[in-house]
Amino acid sequence: MRKNGRTAAGAQRWKCVPCAITYSFTRQDLTEQSIFTAFIDYVLGKNAQHEVDGTATGRTLRYRFTWCWNVPTPPLTVTGEIYDQLFIDGIYLAYNWALLTAVNERGQVVARQWATAENAAAYTALLDGLPPPRLITCDGAAGALKAVQAVWGEDAPPVQRCLLHVHRNNIRDLTNRPKTAAGKALRALSRRLLKVTSTTDAADWSALLAQFHSQYKDWLNERTYARDDPDEAARRGKHKPTQWWYTHNRDRRVYYRLERLTKQGTLFNFLTDHPGHLLHSTTNIAESLNARIDAMCYHHRGLSESHLLTAADWTLYFRWVTPKDPKQIYTQWHHAGRPRRQVIPKKSKNSTEQIGPAHYDTHAIAEEGLWTRKGWAGRSK
Secondary structure, X not given: OEEEEEOOOOOEEEEEOOOOEEEEOOOHHHHXXXXXXXXXXXXXXXXXXXXXXXXXXXXXXXXHOOHHHHOOOOOOOOOOOOOOOEEEEEEEEOOOEEEXXXXXXXXXXXXXXXXXXXXXXXXXXXXXXXXXXXXXXXXXXXHHHHHHHHHHHHHOOOEXXXXXXXXXXXXXXXXXXXXXXXXXXXXXXHHHHOOOOOHHHHHHHHHHHHHHHHHHHHHHOOEEEOOOOHHHHHHHOOOOOOOEXXXXXXXXXXXXXXXXXXXHOOXXXXXXXXXXXXXXXXXXXXXXXXXXXXHHHHHOOOOOHHHHHHHHHHHHHOOEOOOOOHHHHHHHHHHXXXXXXXXXXXOOOOOOOOOOOOOOOOOOOHHHOXXXXXXXXXXXX
């Protein structure tokens, strides 16, 4: 056997001297390694299938990538690093899935958790095993706040409420063009909250909030009685009768939201002195990651449920603290015996579990002759 030039693709051609047959060898592992790298580029990119393989339907690409969907995503192991700030947030995807993520101040994914809702159990699973950061920032979801205390207990870090979410909640109640003087003052306070960058600014803002209450306290407490507005009373009392209500309920809700967060001490924790850099007052870093997930779902719209979860996992993995190269991931997977990706279980729709309360042995049964009967009930002749 001796070398006999190269093929059109550049592979080494060999020739058997006695029988004059020429052939070339192919390494399946290198071929699959190249395919897997192209698969990762496709998932992280924005091109459609037909744009990647150059065909009209993308069928060739789907055939080549069939086995790639079964490669498990490497776990996001805990590095043990204590971060200055950790952002936790969630995003709802198709097929009734919620994806919760924990992101550090550098925008790197620290942990992720699949769930069906943003509840305390899901956030507890997300944070379990992570060392407590110096500050944790969230949008104020009740499940997230509960999980922080449940996971870290006495070592729980202070919580920073996202000021942008607070402002959006205020604008939802006030609108961008409030009509009353008090509403305009609250809108100005809400906007000024986003510009706080020092402890002096925070003290001035708190003083303005107290000044607003002293000026508009009586106005906020004004009531409207049902006898004065029967139509509104009928609308409000559709499910539960009411005799009165606060006239300026939306403005009142905005003020007491700001007062409650101020007393809880969750508005200005980002101003705490930490060496190195200024901490963030919003969850924009986590929201930018959610935007990447949204963009992936848009560019690859139409994915099946399992493929959607796989694509989201790969998107998060390559935003992890220390991701591996696709070639290295394939090599380790190949040498480990090519294990298949574990599918996240979902509750079966055909569950035999009883729905509703038990009948406490008082329900009619067929043996008692009290069951609904079928068939002819008349005489035989």
